[in-house]
Amino acid sequence: MEAEIDVLVESGAAITTRDYFKMRIDSFKLQLDYCKRDLERLKETPSEEAFRVKQRGFDRTLGA
Structure with a gap:
């Protein structure tokens, strides 16, 4: 996901200068950061049952 975001940012296309595009990239970066933090919390889950719930x-977060 991070590599795909980087490719979009570095593409050099004219669209990369538009505010909407910049906001979408920022949104992708925020979602990626959230997923990374969520993954770390998931790894620290004490039991198998709690792990499956999380x-x-x-x-679902990754799917979004």
Whole structure:
């Protein structure tokens, strides 16, 4: 996901100067940061049952 964001930013296309595009890129970066933090919390889950509950939420976040 991070590599795909970087490719979009570095593409050099004229669209990259538009405010809407910049806001979308910022949104992607924020979502990626959230997913990374969520993954770390998921790794620290003490039991298998709690892990599965949190994993479903994590999977939905990635899907979005």
